[in-house]
Structure formats: C-alpha cells, structure tokens
Amino acid sequence: xxxxxxRKHVDGDGWASCAASxxxxxxxxxxxxxxxxxxxxKRIDLLECVRDSGSISLAARSMGIAYRHAWELLEDxxxxxxxxxxxxxxxxxxxxxxRLTAAGHEAIRRFHxxxxxxxxxxxxxxxxxxxxxxxxxxx
Amino acid sequence: xxxxxxRKHVDGDGWASCAASxxxxxxxxxxxxxxxxxxxxKRIDLLECVRDSGSISLAARSMGIAYRHAWELLEDxxxxxxxxxxxxxxxxxxxxxxRLTAAGHEAIRRFHxxxxxxxxxxxxxxxxxxxxxxxxxxx
DNA sequence: CTGCGCTATTCCCTAGCGGGAATAACGGAC
DNA sequence: GTCCGTTATTCCCGCTAGGGAATAGCGCAG
Numbered sequence: 298x299x300x301x302x303x304r305k306h307v308d309g310d311g312w313a314s315c316a317a318s319x320x321x322x323x324x325x326x327x328x329x330x331x332x333x334x335x336x337x338x339k340r341i342d343l344l345e346c347v348r349d350s351g352s353i354s355l356a357a358r359s360m361g362i363a364y365r366h367a368w369e370l371l372e373d374x375x376x377x378x379x380x381x382x383x384x385x386x387x388x389x390x391x392x393x394x395x396r397l398t399a400a401g402h403e404a405i406r407r408f409h410x411x412x413x414x415x416x417x418x419x420x421x422x423x424x425x426x427x428x429x430x431x432x433x434x435x436x
Numbered sequence: 437x438x439x440x441x442x443r444k445h446v447d448g449d450g451w452a453s454c455a456a457s458x459x460x461x462x463x464x465x466x467x468x469x470x471x472x473x474x475x476x477x478k479r480i481d482l483l484e485c486v487r488d489s490g491s492i493s494l495a496a497r498s499m500g501i502a503y504r505h506a507w508e509l510l511e512d513x514x515x516x517x518x519x520x521x522x523x524x525x526x527x528x529x530x531x532x533x534x535r536l537t538a539a540g541h542e543a544i545r546r547f548h549x550x551x552x553x554x555x556x557x558x559x560x561x562x563x564x565x566x567x568x569x570x571x572x573x574x575x
Numbered sequence: 576c577t578g579c580g581c582t583a584t585t586c587c588c589t590a591g592c593g594g595g596a597a598t599a600a601c602g603g604a605c
Numbered sequence: 606g607t608c609c610g611t612t613a614t615t616c617c618c619g620c621t622a623g624g625g626a627a628t629a630g631c632g633c634a635g
C-alpha cells in the first residue's frame with residue numbers, strides 16, 4: 298500500500314470521538330459556497346500537502362491519490378472560492394509548482410479551529426448514547 | 437422521480453446550516469459500535485418510516501430505496517446493536533410486518549436530540565468563515 | 576538547444592454501492 | 606384448501622468515484 302500521511306483522522310474523511318464501550322459518535326464537516334463543496338477534511342489535507350511539498354504531484358503521491366484527482370479538487374476549490382486558495386506555475390525552475398495563497402493558509406487555520414470545536418462537541422454528545430448502546434443496556 | 441419523504445435535511449445524508457452569502461457549513465453525524473456503523477441520518481429516517489408504515493417494504497417504497505437495501509440496513513443495525521432496534525414477523529396477519537422495539541424508539545429520540553444540538557453548533561461555527569468566503573473578502 | 580520536472584488533459588478500467596426484478600417461504604384470513 | 610402481503614434471498618445491471626497510464630506543453634537550468 299502506498300504511503301499515506303500520518304494524520305489523526307479516522308477512516309474515510311470524518312472525525313470520531315467517544316469515551317468507552319466501543320461506542321463512538323463520529324462526524325464529518327464541510328463548507329459549501331453556492332451549493333458547491335469548497336472545503337472538506339480531504340481538501341484541507343490536500344492543501345496542507347501542497348503547502349508542505351510545493352507541488353500537486355508530490356502532494357498527490359504523499360496522500361495516495363491520483364494526480365488527476367488532486368488537480369480536480371484544487372481546480373474545483375479555486376473555481377468556487379471567492380478568492381483562489383492555490384497559485385500554480387507551469388514550467389520554469391523545477392518544472393513549476395504550486396503554493397498556497399494567503400486565503401489558502403487562512404482556510405486551513407479556520408477549518409482546523411472548527412474541527413477542534415467539533416471534536417469537543419462529539420465527545421460531549423456521545424455520552425447521550427452510552428446507556429442505550431454501552432456496556433449496560435438499560436432501555 | 438419516486439416519492440420521497442418530506443424532511444428538512446439537505447441533499448445526501450447530512451445537515452446544513454449557515455446564515456448568509458451562499459456560504460454554508462454542513463455536516464454529518466453517525467454512531468458506530470465496535471467500528472460498525474450503527475446509526476446514521478439515513479438509518480434513522482428508515483427507522484421512522486418503518487415505525488410509521490409497519491413494514492419494511494412500505495418504508496423502502498416511501499424512501500425511494502430498494503427493499504433489499506432497506507432490509508440490509510435494518511439487519512445490519514440489529515446485528516451490531518447490543519439490543520435489536522426492530523422486530524420482524526414473517527407471515528400471518530397482513531403477511532407479517534416490522535415494528536420498532538423500545539430501543540428503536542429511543543434511538544430515534546436520542547439521535548434527533550443530538551442532531552438538534554449539531555445544528556446549533558453548525559450555525560454558530562459557520563460565522564468563522566464569513567469574512568473569508570462571504571460577500572466582502574478581507575484576507 | 577536539450578533535459579528536466581511540473582502542470583494540464585485525455586482515455587481506460589475497476590470496485591463498490593445500490594436499484595430492480597424474480598423467487599421462495601411463511602402464516603393468518605377466507 | 607386458496608389467496609394475499611409480507612419477510613427473506615438471489616442474480617443482474619448501471620452509475621459514479623476515483624486509480625493508473627499516457628501525452629502534451631511549459632519554461633528555467635545547464
């Protein structure tokens with residue numbers, strides 16, 4: 298299996314959280330602009346990979362996804378965002394490359410902040426189901 | 437297009453929320469037990485349809501999904517839940533039927549409560565992105 | 576001018592999800 | 606007994622997301 302970035306998220310593109318009993322309240326967040334998906338966990342992951350590697354191809358490889366797919370995601374983000382999140386250069390030094398705009402960096406920061414709050418939420422709400430599905434059934 | 441139940445959720449199986457500018461913070465919740473999906477929006481919807489119709493086949497029809505799929509979902513829920521959520525009868529009056537157990541009813545109630553809180557969360561957090569993606573770009 | 580590594584773009588192919596149809600078994604109503 | 610509508614189960618099929626490979630174009634380094 299190809300190398301995937303080491304991240305704290307769980308399977309798929311969601312977050313999970315719970316205390317015990319094999320019980321888990323999981324969730325997923327994304328941001329839409331005019332009905333089009335703008336940001337998601339996967340997309341933020343991609344932005345970070347691009348930021349760290351400086352190119353779409355390297356980012357795609359490190360995420361274990363196809364370049365084509367990564368390119369489509371970035372293209373889609375730039376298209377539907379009010380201001381572009383990445384800036385791409387074709388040809389030149391090193392063949393070109395891709396870097397984040399200020400908005401791209403800010404998007405990552407904001408999204409992470411919301412995710413952190415989301416995890417707090419999940420942790421808190423999960424307990425609502427403990428007595429129903431946890432170790433000791435009550436209902 | 438087949439008839440679908442009138443519900444307040446958005447496309448797919450998530451919830452959405454935001455104030456303005458075509459910007460929307462959307463999300464999705466589900467509950468896992470030992471790594472297996474136990475409840476989700478779609479599954480709660482199915483439970484409610486079963487509760488209201490008294491049969492899997494009618495519930496499937498009203499949701500616009502295949503009976504086979506509905507059956508699989510319910511089977512999966514019963515398998516992975518500590519206590520069964522539905523009780524099924526083969527043959528007999530009216531050919532049989534399916535009804536919710538007490539745990540099934542409680543699952544619906546709890547899930548809706550969490551969803552309500554989730555919507556509050558989404559509404560609040562969405563504002564974090566308004567100045568980044570909203571009407572007046574600032575970054 | 577040549578080479579290189581990247582962006583950009585196309586085509587094919589696969590796996591999985593889920594619809595749709597067909598069938599059997601069941602058991603009360605009649 | 607027959608009829609009926611349900612649960613239960615199987616097989617086939619189409620759609621879509623996404624991987625993989627191949628190719629062209631670009632522009633600086635050398």
